[in-house]
Amino acid sequence: MIVLDKRPQPSRLWSYAAPVLAVVLTMLVGGVLFAALGKNPVAVIRTIFLDPLFSEFAWFYRPQLLIKGAPLVLIAVGLSFGFRAGIWNIGAEGQYIIGALCGAAVGLALYPAETRWIFPLMIVAGAFGGWVWAMIPGVLKVKFGTNEILVSLMLVYVAESLLAAMALGPMKNPDGMGFPGSRNLAQYPSAANLELVAGTGLHWGVVAALIAVIFAYVVLARHIFGFQVRLAGQAPRAARFAGVDPARMVLICMGLSGALAGMAGLFEVAGPAGQVTIDFNVGYGFTAIIVAFLGRLHPVGILLAGGLMALTYIGGGIAQSNLGLPAAAISLLQGMLLFFLLAVDVLTHYRVRFAARKVA
Amino acid sequence: MRETLLALDGLTKAYPGVVANRDVSFRIGRGEIHALLGENGAGKSTLVKTIYGLVKPDAGTMTLNGAGFAPADPGAARRAGVAMVFQHFSLFDAMTVAENIVLGMDNPPSPRAIAGEVRRVSQLYGLPLDPERIVGDLSAGERQRVEIVRCLLQDPKLLIMDEPTSVLTPQEVEILFTTLRKLAAEGTAILYISHKLSEIAALCDTATVLRQGQVVATCDPRQTAPREMAELMVGAVLQSPVRAARPEGPVLLRLRGLTAPAPHRFGTALKGIDLTLRGGEVLGIGGVAGNGQDELVAALSGEMPVAPGMVRLAEAEVGDLGVNARRAAGLLCGPEERLGHAAAPDMTLTENALMTGVGRMGLDRRGFLRWPAARDFARKVIAEFDVRTPGPENTARSLSGGNLQKFVIGREILQAPRVLVVNQPTWGVDAAAAAAIRQALLTLADRGVAVIVISQDLDELMEVSDRFCALTDGRLSASRPARGLTVDEIGMMLGGAHDLEVAHV
Numbered sequence: 001m002i003v004l005d006k007r008p009q010p011s012r013l014w015s016y017a018a019p020v021l022a023v024v025l026t027m028l029v030g031g032v033l034f035a036a037l038g039k040n041p042v043a044v045i046r047t048i049f050l051d052p053l054f055s056e057f058a059w060f061y062r063p064q065l066l067i068k069g070a071p072l073v074l075i076a077v078g079l080s081f082g083f084r085a086g087i088w089n090i091g092a093e094g095q096y097i098i099g100a101l102c103g104a105a106v107g108l109a110l111y112p113a114e115t116r117w118i119f120p121l122m123i124v125a126g127a128f129g130g131w132v133w134a135m136i137p138g139v140l141k142v143k144f145g146t147n148e149i150l151v152s153l154m155l156v157y158v159a160e161s162l163l164a165a166m167a168l169g170p171m172k173n174p175d176g177m178g179f180p181g182s183r184n185l186a187q188y189p190s191a192a193n194l195e196l197v198a199g200t201g202l203h204w205g206v207v208a209a210l211i212a213v214i215f216a217y218v219v220l221a222r223h224i225f226g227f228q229v230r231l232a233g234q235a236p237r238a239a240r241f242a243g244v245d246p247a248r249m250v251l252i253c254m255g256l257s258g259a260l261a262g263m264a265g266l267f268e269v270a271g272p273a274g275q276v277t278i279d280f281n282v283g284y285g286f287t288a289i290i291v292a293f294l295g296r297l298h299p300v301g302i303l304l305a306g307g308l309m310a311l312t313y314i315g316g317g318i319a320q321s322n323l324g325l326p327a328a329a330i331s332l333l334q335g336m337l338l339f340f341l342l343a344v345d346v347l348t349h350y351r352v353r354f355a356a357r358k359v360a
Numbered sequence: 361m362r363e364t365l366l367a368l369d370g371l372t373k374a375y376p377g378v379v380a381n382r383d384v385s386f387r388i389g390r391g392e393i394h395a396l397l398g399e400n401g402a403g404k405s406t407l408v409k410t411i412y413g414l415v416k417p418d419a420g421t422m423t424l425n426g427a428g429f430a431p432a433d434p435g436a437a438r439r440a441g442v443a444m445v446f447q448h449f450s451l452f453d454a455m456t457v458a459e460n461i462v463l464g465m466d467n468p469p470s471p472r473a474i475a476g477e478v479r480r481v482s483q484l485y486g487l488p489l490d491p492e493r494i495v496g497d498l499s500a501g502e503r504q505r506v507e508i509v510r511c512l513l514q515d516p517k518l519l520i521m522d523e524p525t526s527v528l529t530p531q532e533v534e535i536l537f538t539t540l541r542k543l544a545a546e547g548t549a550i551l552y553i554s555h556k557l558s559e560i561a562a563l564c565d566t567a568t569v570l571r572q573g574q575v576v577a578t579c580d581p582r583q584t585a586p587r588e589m590a591e592l593m594v595g596a597v598l599q600s601p602v603r604a605a606r607p608e609g610p611v612l613l614r615l616r617g618l619t620a621p622a623p624h625r626f627g628t629a630l631k632g633i634d635l636t637l638r639g640g641e642v643l644g645i646g647g648v649a650g651n652g653q654d655e656l657v658a659a660l661s662g663e664m665p666v667a668p669g670m671v672r673l674a675e676a677e678v679g680d681l682g683v684n685a686r687r688a689a690g691l692l693c694g695p696e697e698r699l700g701h702a703a704a705p706d707m708t709l710t711e712n713a714l715m716t717g718v719g720r721m722g723l724d725r726r727g728f729l730r731w732p733a734a735r736d737f738a739r740k741v742i743a744e745f746d747v748r749t750p751g752p753e754n755t756a757r758s759l760s761g762g763n764l765q766k767f768v769i770g771r772e773i774l775q776a777p778r779v780l781v782v783n784q785p786t787w788g789v790d791a792a793a794a795a796a797i798r799q800a801l802l803t804l805a806d807r808g809v810a811v812i813v814i815s816q817d818l819d820e821l822m823e824v825s826d827r828f829c830a831l832t833d834g835r836l837s838a839s840r841p842a843r844g845l846t847v848d849e850i851g852m853m854l855g856g857a858h859d860l861e862v863a864h865v
Contacts, residue, residue, distance in 0.1 A: 008758040010706070224718065224727045231715065235704035240663050241695060242715045243684035 004350040014348040019294060019301070021347075022340040023308070029340075030333045039323055047323060048315030048333070061318070063201025065310050067272050071096070071264040073209040073306035075288035077216045078260030080297040082253035084220075085232040089254055091137065091152030092261040093285025094159035095130035099262020100269035101166055102129025104276050107191035108171060108182060118190040122266055123204075130262015131255050133159065138254030142247040148254065160281065167278045186274035193271030205267030209306075212260060216299040229253070261285060290338045309334065362389025365549045366411070366429070366518055371420035373406050380406035381417070382573045388518065391547045393540060395560040395581060398570035399593055399762070399790030404553055407570070408520055411551070412444050413437035425517070435466055441517035445507045445524060447788070453496035453626055460495055461510045474513075481512050485539045496626040500527035500649045508539070519543065520551045525559060526787065527649050527816055529854045537563050556819065557586035571595050594792045609639025612810040613691070613779045614672040618679075620659055628652040630659060633836045635829075637779065637810045642801065644825030644842060645814045646854055652834040653814050654696065657783045660812075661693035662686040673779065688719050690778030694769050694785060696814075698761065702768040705757040709749065712756050713738035713771055720775040737774070745770030746796065762793035769797050773804055780804060781812040786820060798824050818850055830854045 027049070031041030052061040075092045082089045089095075103126030110118050137151035171182040185191045196202045220226035232239040232249050240246065264284065273280055291309050295301030316330030346352075364387045371384040380403045388394045398404045409415040411422065413431030422429040424440055431437035434444075451460050458471040458478060468474075475491040482489040487505045495503060504524060511519055521540075525533045540550055540563065552564055560567055560581045567581040569592045577592045618633040630652055637643055647653060658664035660671065662683040671679040673691050681689070695701045703712045714734040718724050723734045738752035745766040749759055756764055769785055785801065786794035801824055805811045814831070815821050821828060822842060829839040830853040837853050 009755040222728050222731075224724050224729060227711070227714065227729060231704055231707070231711075234706050235700050237697070237701040238704045238715065241661065241683065241693075241701055243662075243682055243687070245682070 003353040004346065005353055007349060007351055010348050011351075015296065018344040018348055019296065019305070019341060022294075022337060022344045025340045025344070026333060026337045029336060033329065033332065034325070037325070037329065039325060044319055044323060044325060047319045048312055048330075050315075051318055052311055052314040059199075061314050063195075063199065064314050065307065066201035066206050067203070068313050069306045069310035070203070070205040070209040071268055071284045072288050072291045072309055073303055074205065074212055074264040074267075075257075075261045075285055076292040076295065076302045076306060077209070077212040077299055078257035079288055079292045080216065080295070080299070080302060081229055082257050083233075083292055084297050085229045085249055085253050086236065087250050087253045088149045089134060089137070089152050089257045090149050090289065091134070091154075091156045091159075091285070092257060092288055093281055093283065094152070094156035095133045095258040095261035096265035096268075096285045097156075097159040097163050097281050098133040098265070099126040099130035099259075100265030100273075100280060101163065101171075101276065102126055102262065103266030104171065104182060104185060104269045107185050107188065107270065111183060111188060111191070114190045116190065119193070119204075119270070122191060122270060123208075123263060126266025127259040127263045130265065131259040133262070134254045134258020135251070138251050138258075141254075142250055148250070152254075156285070163276070163280060164278045167276050167280070171276050173275070180278055182276040184274040185270045191270055193267050203267065203271045205264065205271065208263060208267065210303075213299045213303050216302075220299065225252075261288075287334070290334065293338060294341055308337075312337075362392055364388070364423075365390045365392075365425065367423040368407075368411075369421050369423070371407065371410060371417045371422070373403075373410065373415060373417050379573050381410070384420070384570070384573070384575055386568045386575060386578060388549050388551060390517075390549055391544050392566060393544050393550045393552055393564045395564035395567035396551055396553045396570065397557075397560065397567055397589060397593055399792060402570040402593070402790075403573040404570055405522075406573075408444070408522065408551070408553065411437070411518075412442060412520060438466065438514055438516075441515075442520065443511035443514055443516035443518070444520040445504070445511055445522065447522040447524075447526065449503050449507055451495045451503055451506060453494070455495060456491065457489060457493055457495060457498075457506050458491035460506060461491075461513065464510050465513070477513060478509055482509050485509075485512065485542060486535060487539060501529065501532040504528070504536075512543075516548060518549045518551060520553070522553045523788070524552075525554065525556065529648055530818060530848075530850065532648075533559070556817075557581070557589050558819070560589070561586060569593055590791050594790075609641070609808050609810070610674070611636055612639045612674055613637040613812075616670055616672070618656075618659060618666060618670045620655060620664060620666050623655060623658070623664060626650075628655055628834045630655050631834045633834075635836060635839075637812065639778075639808045639810050640805050642805045642811045642813060642824050642826050643839065644821035644828045645812060645831050645836070646818055646821050646828065646850060647814075647816070647831035648854065649816055651831050653783055653831060655834070656831065656836075657693055657695055657781060657814065660691065660781045661695070662691075684719055687716065687775075690776075692716075692772045692775060692777035692780050694772050694780070694782040696783040696787065698764050698768060699757065703756040703764060706755055708738075708755055709742065709747075709752045709759075709767060710735045710738045712767070713741060713752070717771060717775055741767055741770040741774055744774065745800065762789040765789050766793055766797060769800065773800055777804075777809055779810045779812070781814070783814040784816065785813060786815070786817065794820070828853075 027045050031045055034041045034044040052058065052065060075096065079089060079092055103122040106122045106125040107118060133155060136155060137148040140146040140151055141148045168180050173181060173183045193203050193205065228239065228244045231242055232244050269276060269280065287309060291302060291305045295305035312330065312334055319325040320327055366388045369385050371381050373381045384407060396404050406415055410417050413434045413436050429440060431440060458475045461478060462468040462471050462474055478489060478491040487509060489505050489509055495506065504527065524536060528536060544550055554560055564581050567579050568575055569577040569589065571593060581589065615633050615635040618630055620630045622629045628651060659666050662681055666679045668677040668680040673689050676689065678686050678689055678691065699705045714723050714729065717737055721737050723730050723737065735752050742749060742752060747763050747767045749763060769782060772780060785797050798820065801811055801813060813821065813824055825842040827839040828842040828845060830837040832854060
C-alpha cells in the first residue's frame with residue numbers, strides 16, 4: 001500500500017525536480033500516444049523537442065523560439081503575481097487583444113508621421129489598454145464582490161468581438177482594396193517592432209520579457225510588495241494582520257498582469273503579426289497560464305517554461321507538416337505537461353512510503 | 361481494584377526523527393476517570409490517536425475487554441465502543457445540531473428520528489440541547505455538548521476527552537464534571553486529557569503522566585500536589601510568574617463607546633465598549649469564546665477600523681488607522697489563531713518575523729527588504745523566548761503549538777510595544793511554555809507597557825491580571841480589581857451559564 005506523509009516543509013529538491021520529471025513523463029506518455037497514432041514515437045519526440053534547436057533548419061526555427069516565447073513569458077510573469085496572491089486573472093488573452101488594439105490605434109492614427117516617439121507611445125498605449133481591460137474585473141471584484149475568474153474570462157470574448165469589429169471597420173486599411181485587416185505596422189518604420197539583430201528573432205518584446213523576469217525576480221525576493229503577494233496567497237488572514245489591503249492587492253495584481261499582457265499584444269501586432277486582423281490572437285494569453293504554473297510561478301522558472309512551451313509550438317508545427325501529426329495531438333501534449341506537473345507536485349509536499357498492508 | 365477495560369502494553373510509535381510513544385503501558389478500569397497528563401509533544405495525541413484507530417503502533421498491543429484490540433480506523437474503534445471528543449470541534453456552522461450529529465454516524469438515521477434521541481440523551485445527562493438549532497448560533501460550551509451527545513448516542517465503553525474545558529465557563533465546567541461522573545458511575549471509562557491540574561484533582565481517579573513519549577509516573581491526583589504533577593510533566597522545577605509592585609503609569613489606551621457591527625454572519629457585534637488602561641497595568645478580559653473576543657482584537661489591531669475617536673492611544677485618535685499605522689504608533693496585537701493569522705504556516709520564521717516586525721524593527725529600506733536583519737530579528741526571538749527549532753529557516757508549521765506561540769508573542773514583545781493586546785496567549789500550550797509566556801507578559805508590564813490579556817482560562821487571568829472584566833455578547837463589564845475575586849463572582853460576571861442544569865440522576 002502506498003502511504004503519503006505530509007512533509008513538515010516542502011522538499012526543495014523535489015520543487016526543482018518535479019518539472020523535469022513532468023517533462024520526462026510527458027515525453028514517455030506522449031510517445032505511447034504517438035505510437036498509437038501509428039507514428040514512430042522516437043522520431044516524433046525528436047522532431048518536437050530537438051529539431052527546432054539542432055536540425056539542419058534550426059537557423060530558421062531558433063528565432064521563432066524567441067518570437068513565440070517572448071509573449072508567453074511576458075504574460076506569464078504578470079499572471080504569476082496574481083496567481084501567487086490568489087487572484088485569478090484568466091482573461092490575459094482579452095487584455096492581450098485590447099493592448100494590441102490600443103497600441104495599433106496610436107500607430108495608425110499617427111500614420112504616416114515619422115518620429116522616434118511613436119513606438120514608445122504605442123507601448124504605453126498597449127500597456128494602458130491591457131490595464132484598463134484588467135481593471136474591469138478588478139474593480140467589479142473590489143466593489144461588488146464578483147468573481148474575477150468569470151468576468152475576466154468572459155471579457156476575452158468581448159475583446160475578440162471588438163477585434164473583429166476593428167479589423168473590419170475603423171482600423172481597416174484604406175489602401176487594402178477592401179480586404180479585412182489594418183495597415184501593416186511592420187512596414188511603417190516609426191511604429192514597427194523590428195528585429196534588433198537581424199536573423200535572431202530578438203525584438204523589443206523579447207527585451208521587455210527579459211526585463212519583466214528580472215523585475216519580477218527582484219520584487220518577489222527583495223521587495224515588501226513581493227512579500228505581501230506571497231503572504232496574501234498563502235495565508236490571507238495573516239496578510240491582513242500584516243497590513244495588506246486585499247482590495248489594493250487585487251487592483252495591483254490585476255493591473256500588472258493586464259498591463260504586461262497588453263504590452264505583449266502590442267509587440268506582437270507591431271512586429272511578428274504586423275497588422276490587426278480578425279484572427280490576430282492565437283491563445284498566448286491562455287497558454288501563458290500553463291507557462292506560469294509550469295514555471296512554479298517563479299520568474300526564472302517561467303523563462304524556462306516559456307522556452308519549453310515555445311519549443312512544443314514550433315516542434316509541433318514541424319511534426320504536423322513533416323510527419324502528418326494531427327494538431328490536436330500537440331495540444332494534448334501541452335495539456336499533459338501541466339497535468340503531469342500538478343500530479344508530480346505531490347512529491348514536493350508529501351513523502352511517499354511503501355508500507356505493507358497489515359491485516360487488522 | 362476495578363476490572364480492567366482497556367490495557368495498553370508496550371505501545372511504541374516512532375515518526376521520522378522522533379519517538380512519539382516509547383513502551384507505553386497502563387490500564388484503564390471500567391468506570392474509571394483516568395487522566396492523561398503531559399506537555400505538548402509528550403505523546404498524548406499520538407497515544408490517543410492509537411486508541412482511536414487513527415495511528416497504528418509500531419510495537420505493542422492493546423486489550424479491550426480481555427480481547428485483542430487493534431482498530432484499523434476510527435470506525436472500527438467506534439464499533440468496539442471507543443468514542444472521542446476532540447479539542448477542535450468538527451461541526452458545520454450552517455447546519456442544525458441534529459444534522460451535524462447524523463453526519464458523524466456510521467449508520468445514520470434521518471435527522472428527524474435522531475432529534476428525539478438527542479433530546480432523551482441530553483436530558484438524561486443534563487446537557488440541554490435543542491436538535492433544531494443552527495450550530496453557528498451556539499456557544500462553545502453548547503457546541504461541545506453536541507460533540508458529547510454525538511458520542512453518547514453510540515453508547516461508548518470508553519470516552520476520550522481532549523482538553524474539554526478550555527472553552528467553558530466555571531459553571532459549565534461544573535456541569536460537565538457532573539455529567540462525566542454520572543457516566544463513570546454507570547460504568548463508562550473516561551480518558552481525560554488536560555493541562556489543568558486542579559481539574560484533574562477534582563475529577564479523576566488516576567493520572568498517568570507522559571514525558572517525551574514515556575510514562576514517567578502514575579499517581580492518584582487527589583493525593584498528589586498539583587505542583588508535583590506539573591514538575592513530573594516537565595521534568596523540572598516550575599517557576600511561578602512573579603509580579604513586582606508597579607507604580608501607576610499614564611493612561612495609554614482609552615476606548616470610548618467602541619461599537620462595530622458583526623463582521624460576518626456568525627460574528628459578534630461590539631456594543632459600546634469603554635475601557636481605560638494605564639501603563640504598567642495588566643487587564644484580564646474573560647469570557648467564553650464567540651462573545652466578541654476576535655472582533656475586539658480586530659478593532660484594536662486595525663484589521664477592522666472603527667471611528668477615529670473610539671480608540672485612543674495615549675492622546676492620539678487611532679480608531680480609523682490601519683494595522684501598520686497602529687503598529688508604528690506602538691499598539692501591537694497577538695491574535696488567537698497561531699497558524700494562518702498570527703503566522704503564515706508555510707513561511708519560514710524569518711519571513712514570519714518580518715511579517716509584523718518590518719516597520720518597528722526597520723527591516724526594510726524604501727520597501728526593499730533587509731533579509732539579514734530579518735534573520736537576526738528571528739534569531740533574537742528564538743533565543744530570548746526559548747523557541748525550540750533548528751533555526752530561523754524552518755517553516756512556522758514545523759513548530760509545535762507551544763513553540764510557535766512563544767515565537768509569535770516574543771515577536772511582538774521584542775518590538776517594544778506601548779500597548780500589547782494578546783488573545784488566548786497560552787491556548788493549547790504546555791505548562792512550561794505557558795508559564796514562560798505569562799512571565800514575559802508580566803515583565804513587559806513591569807517596564808511600563810499596558811497589557812491586555814484576553815483568555816478563557818480563568819486561572820491564567822487571575823495569575824497575571826491587575827484588573828479583570830468580562831466580555832459577554834459584545835459588551836464589556838466594568839473592571840474590578842483581580843485580587844480577591846472568587847471563582848463564583850467571576851462566573852456571575854461572565855454569565856452565559858443560565859441555560860445549564862445539573863444532571864437528572
